[in-house]
Amino acid sequence: MIRIEGLTKEYNGVKTLKEIDLEIRAGEIFTFIGPSGSGKTTILRLIDLLDRPSSGKIFFDGKDTTVSEALQLPIRRRMGMVFQKPAVLNTTVAENVAFGLKFRGMSRQEIAKEVPAALDLVGLLHFADRRAPTLSGGEMQRVAIARAVVTEPEVLILDEPTANLDPVSSDLIEDLIVCINKKSGTTIVMSTHDMIQGQRLADRIGVIMDGRLVQAASPGEIFYQPAGREIARFVGIDAITGGLVTENREGHALIRVGDNTFEALTDVKEGQRTVLYIRPEEVSLTLADTSRGKSSVRNQFTGKITKIIPSGPFVRVVVDCGFVLAALITRRSCTELGLTVGTTVVTGVKATAIHVLPDKDKKANG
Amino acid sequence: MDDIVQGINQAINLIVTLNPDVMHIAVLSLSISLSATILAAVIAIPLGGFIHFHEFYGKRALLVLIQTLYSVPTVVVGLVIYLMISKAGPLGFLGLLFTPAGMILGQTVLIIPIMLGLVISALSGVDRGISDTLVALGATGFQKIVEIVKEARYAILGAVVLGFGRAIAEVGVAMMIGGNIRDQTRVLTTAITLETGMGNFGFSIALGIILLVVALIVVVILNIITSGMSRDFLWNRGGSQG
Numbered sequence: 163m164i165r166i167e168g169l170t171k172e173y174n175g176v177k178t179l180k181e182i183d184l185e186i187r188a189g190e191i192f193t194f195i196g197p198s199g200s201g202k203t204t205i206l207r208l209i210d211l212l213d214r215p216s217s218g219k220i221f222f223d224g225k226d227t228t229v230s231e232a233l234q235l236p237i238r239r240r241m242g243m244v245f246q247k248p249a250v251l252n253t254t255v256a257e258n259v260a261f262g263l264k265f266r267g268m269s270r271q272e273i274a275k276e277v278p279a280a281l282d283l284v285g286l287l288h289f290a291d292r293r294a295p296t297l298s299g300g301e302m303q304r305v306a307i308a309r310a311v312v313t314e315p316e317v318l319i320l321d322e323p324t325a326n327l328d329p330v331s332s333d334l335i336e337d338l339i340v341c342i343n344k345k346s347g348t349t350i351v352m353s354t355h356d357m358i359q360g361q362r363l364a365d366r367i368g369v370i371m372d373g374r375l376v377q378a379a380s381p382g383e384i385f386y387q388p389a390g391r392e393i394a395r396f397v398g399i400d401a402i403t404g405g406l407v408t409e410n411r412e413g414h415a416l417i418r419v420g421d422n423t424f425e426a427l428t429d430v431k432e433g434q435r436t437v438l439y440i441r442p443e444e445v446s447l448t449l450a451d452t453s454r455g456k457s458s459v460r461n462q463f464t465g466k467i468t469k470i471i472p473s474g475p476f477v478r479v480v481v482d483c484g485f486v487l488a489a490l491i492t493r494r495s496c497t498e499l500g501l502t503v504g505t506t507v508v509t510g511v512k513a514t515a516i517h518v519l520p521d522k523d524k525k526a527n528g
Numbered sequence: 529m530d531d532i533v534q535g536i537n538q539a540i541n542l543i544v545t546l547n548p549d550v551m552h553i554a555v556l557s558l559s560i561s562l563s564a565t566i567l568a569a570v571i572a573i574p575l576g577g578f579i580h581f582h583e584f585y586g587k588r589a590l591l592v593l594i595q596t597l598y599s600v601p602t603v604v605v606g607l608v609i610y611l612m613i614s615k616a617g618p619l620g621f622l623g624l625l626f627t628p629a630g631m632i633l634g635q636t637v638l639i640i641p642i643m644l645g646l647v648i649s650a651l652s653g654v655d656r657g658i659s660d661t662l663v664a665l666g667a668t669g670f671q672k673i674v675e676i677v678k679e680a681r682y683a684i685l686g687a688v689v690l691g692f693g694r695a696i697a698e699v700g701v702a703m704m705i706g707g708n709i710r711d712q713t714r715v716l717t718t719a720i721t722l723e724t725g726m727g728n729f730g731f732s733i734a735l736g737i738i739l740l741v742v743a744l745i746v747v748v749i750l751n752i753i754t755s756g757m758s759r760d761f762l763w764n765r766g767g768s769q770g
Contacts, residue, residue: 210664235668243664249657251679261675262665309665 163188163317163349164209169218171204178204180373182218186351187366188316191343194353195360195384196370197396202353203246205370206321209351210243223316239266242310246322248302250294255286258294258305262313280312284338300331307335311342318342320352324359336363357397361385369393386441387517394439402485403521405436417518420484424511425460428518435521442478444515445489449499450506459510463487467505470496481509531729538730539737550731554738557715560628561696562746564635568643568695569688571636573677576647581673591648597641602700609634610704626707631715634701639691646690650683651676689747696743716742 164186171179284304324332361381368378377389388394409416465483613624624630699717706713723731
């Protein structure tokens with residue numbers, strides 16, 4: 163649907179996007195995630211043809227979009243965009259939703275038919291005659307979505323649609339996005355800095371960091387097999403560095419980290435340096451004094467708890483086993499096990515839960 | 529003290545009896561200043577839009593110049609227009625000196641800068657997000673400009689009203705270009721100057737009151753027209769509210 167080639171954007175000599183290549187497929191939900199200021203808004207604005215790239219090209223449905231403003235208009239009209247901070251015009255909700263149709267020269271009768279349907283979709287039909295500036299942030303965002311959707315775009319672009327919204331409004335908008343995608347087959351291109359949201363909604367995720375697209379893959383791959391240390395850190399995965407593959411038999415490897423040896427599944431060859439990525443929710447904890455019976459968990463290391471950080475219904479327990487390993491467990495199990503800083507525990511990680519990547523910072527055999 | 533009391537009594541009498549001299553002066557004043565306001569608005573709104581929506585070399589300097597002209601003395605405008613339209617001037621052949629048409633021209637020139645400047649700042653006051661939103665919704669360049677002007681309508685109305693206020697209240701242009709000729713170019717402000725000089729305080733006070741009432745009526749009507757709101761809306765929530 164959208165093909166991006168070598169896309170670069172400069173503002174006042176600073177490159178905010180660098181050499182991006184990407185293909186967004188028709189009918190999918192594609193989500194850009196990345197820290198604030200990484201270039202997510204920039205790329206969405208370029209896709210919607212609101213700004214022009216400094217170099218590189220975007221093809222919409224096979225058509226080159228680096229054309230004159232007049233030729234861009236019909237392409238832009240096949241898309242809809244919802245901005246992070248929705249701007250409504252100082253008129254009624256219904257008239258706000260009608261703008262896109264009015265611009266396309268649709269008759270009053272047709273507009274009168276389409277607008278209520280769009281408002282109904284976002285659950286704001288009863289607000290049709292309200293003045294739009296009096297709405298709450300979440301309601302304005304829904305108006306913005308109705309306004310974009312009413313033109314039946316082939317591609318709907320949403321820039322951080324739930325940033326600054328309360329959880330209830332966020333859920334509503336997420337449901338709406340999925341519903342639009344499923345019902346009309348609309349291709350959705352959105353951005354978020356909320357990784358969980360990205361994981362929940364997206365068919366594919368593109369990670370943008372410092373203006374570069376560092377990985378584009380399914381949520382499963384991004385969250386369990388990140389392509390680098392920064393992505394891992396961003397998506398909440400702990401990296402253990404300084405591993406050395408000491409043996410690899412048909413993909414079943416032994417990796418030495420300090421005095422400990424991990425078992426993991428990887429293609430990384432013997433003698434190579436590696437980084438191990440482990441999601442904290444895949445790490446189990448048992449008290450050290452419980453006898454260590456036979457277990458299917460291949461990797462068990464004893465260490466002392468150095469930190470306990472509450473996070474919602476979970477706690478993040480950081481254990482020093484010669485290397486630092488974090489486990490995400492429920493508050494309840496933390497209390498039941500009586501864990502405190504200084505408690506000695508045994509951490510367990512399944513061999514399949516470890517994602518191994520060659521360490522790019524260190525040369526092989528180094 | 530007696531002068532003031534007597535003057536006020538006389539003024540009420542002149543207004544209540546709809547004195548023909550007073551009415552003639554008021555109607556002439558209103559028609560000249562309203563014509564100048566409409567003419568200036570027709571020029572200043574599109575020109576302001578053009579300046580706002582285009583980037584060009586020297587734009588900042590132009591904005592500073594426009595703002596400087598806000599405070600140009602009315603007599604200076606009077607002098608310049610006088611030189612242009614007097615017999616020997618480049619526009620002398622039009623025969624505009626000492627005519628209402630000449631006064632309209634003078635007041636138009638006088639209030640264009642303030643209207644232009646305020647129209648530009650009214651348009652700049654529209655949230656940048658509105659412009660992006662309109663483009664993203666598929667507006668052509670022209671459709672975008674129309675909607676942004678509509679969005680800024682209250683602030684633009686403010687610019688027009690302020691221009692009218694400056695036009696109807698000024699003396700310099702009216703005196704120098706109109707010449708304060710009885711029944712022809714005598715307007716409220718020039719009449720007040722003359723009558724006060726002659727000691728007819730009642731007449732002057734009556735004209736002063738009328739000047740304020742006329743201004744009030746015009747402002748209220750403009751508010752109602754532009755906001756398209758009921759009288760109730762105007763009274764209860766203010767004309768410039770969303």
